Amino acid sequence: MNFCSNCGSPVASKIPAGDHLPRFVCTNCGTIHYKNPLLVLGCVPQWQGRILLCRRAIQPRLGFWTVPAGFMENGETLQAAAARECQEEALAKVEVGSLLAVVSVTHANQVHVMFRAQLSRPEFAPGPESLEVALYEEAAVPWGDLAFPSGEFTLRQYFADRAAGREDHHFTELNRPLRP
Amino acid sequence: MNFCSNCGSPVASKIPAGDHLPRFVCTNCGTIHYKNPLLVLGCVPQWQGRILLCRRAIQPRLGFWTVPAGFMENGETLQAAAARECQEEALAKVEVGSLLAVVSVTHANQVHVMFRAQLSRPEFAPGPESLEVALYEEAAVPWGDLAFPSGEFTLRQYFADRAAGREDHHFTELNRPLRP
Numbered sequence: 035m036n037f038c039s040n041c042g043s044p045v046a047s048k049i050p051a052g053d054h055l056p057r058f059v060c061t062n063c064g065t066i067h068y069k070n071p072l073l074v075l076g077c078v079p080q081w082q083g084r085i086l087l088c089r090r091a092i093q094p095r096l097g098f099w100t101v102p103a104g105f106m107e108n109g110e111t112l113q114a115a116a117a118r119e120c121q122e123e124a125l126a127k128v129e130v131g132s133l134l135a136v137v138s139v140t141h142a143n144q145v146h147v148m149f150r151a152q153l154s155r156p157e158f159a160p161g162p163e164s165l166e167v168a169l170y171e172e173a174a175v176p177w178g179d180l181a182f183p184s185g186e187f188t189l190r191q192y193f194a195d196r197a198a199g200r201e202d203h204h205f206t207e208l209n210r211p212l213r214p
Numbered sequence: 215m216n217f218c219s220n221c222g223s224p225v226a227s228k229i230p231a232g233d234h235l236p237r238f239v240c241t242n243c244g245t246i247h248y249k250n251p252l253l254v255l256g257c258v259p260q261w262q263g264r265i266l267l268c269r270r271a272i273q274p275r276l277g278f279w280t281v282p283a284g285f286m287e288n289g290e291t292l293q294a295a296a297a298r299e300c301q302e303e304a305l306a307k308v309e310v311g312s313l314l315a316v317v318s319v320t321h322a323n324q325v326h327v328m329f330r331a332q333l334s335r336p337e338f339a340p341g342p343e344s345l346e347v348a349l350y351e352e353a354a355v356p357w358g359d360l361a362f363p364s365g366e367f368t369l370r371q372y373f374a375d376r377a378a379g380r381e382d383h384h385f386t387e388l389n390r391p392l393r394p
């Protein structure tokens with residue numbers, strides 16, 4: 035951040051009065067510009083025991099597999115965001131179910147929230163951000179070709195819970211950059 | 215938003231290629247400036263059956279009571295944010311427990327995430343953003359003087375779960391402005 039989005043003047047990094055962290059503060063109008071974590075919403079859609087994964091057509095991690103997920107938009111609920119991302123990336127309609135995983139991705143200033151979901155019908159196809167979309171049996175999940183650690187955490191918890199006949203939710207922190 | 219935070223030129227609201235929502239786009243360098251929901255983290259700290267509330271010293275809702283909560287910062291986990299807010303607003307140390315409430319506050323573009331928590335010791339005092347901090351029995355909670363609907367939802371779920379001997383988590387959407 036170089037300039038104030040309010041008045042266009044340069045900003046400087048300093049700790050505002052009463053605050054404890056450096057912020058970008060406008061040198062002209064004094065507006066304080068906060069930077070906060072972004073929410074990424076996703077789901078694990080299932081159909082007759084198989085789960086839906088998308089192969090990414092965009093960076094980062096182009097060509098690797100992911101659960102359908104993306105940035106939450108203003109004005110939507112968590113569940114609506116998860117369903118919309120599945121619609122966009124896999125052209126698939128889902129019923130969003132129980133909370134599955136909440137991952138604080140601290141190195142990226144993101145919080146990933148993943149739900150279980152049920153495909154409304156076995157219809158799906160790659161959206162603009164996907165190369166392929168496919169249903170996977172647990173034994174066929176491409177663990178070595180997953181795009182993101184949060185997705186791997188999500189899927190491992192999903193299958194562990196399913197084996198145990200439960201639907202828990204799971205917190206974790208991931209604080210490591212992506213593999214190159 | 216009026217100016218690009220990257221180059222200082224004016225921005226215009228338009229739908230970028232491949233997108234479906236209007237964004238602020240720089241008329242000079244083309245940077246797309248996304249606006250996304252903010253996370254508010256809080257907790258219901260308890261001590262020997264009573265819960266800790268704070269009376270707000272700042273706007274909005276100055277003078278009304280709230281669970282300790284505030285904006286999550288970059289680089290922290292959800293639980294760390296909830297504990298930090300309690301430290302700042304109530305000068306109280308807590309052990310953060312189970313997930314209690316997730317509230318999509320769509321009219322404010324916020325997501326409020328509330329946990330159960332245990333006061334580490336019965337020591338607390340008003341931080342700079344609080345007028346008073348006090349432990350309340352359930353029957354004494356000032357329901358008519360609560361600051362925010364998300365806090366009321368959180369507390370009602372908290373006491374209902376406690377009465378039932380469970381620790382569930384609860385989703386809801388709140389889409390109405392504050393009372394004046």
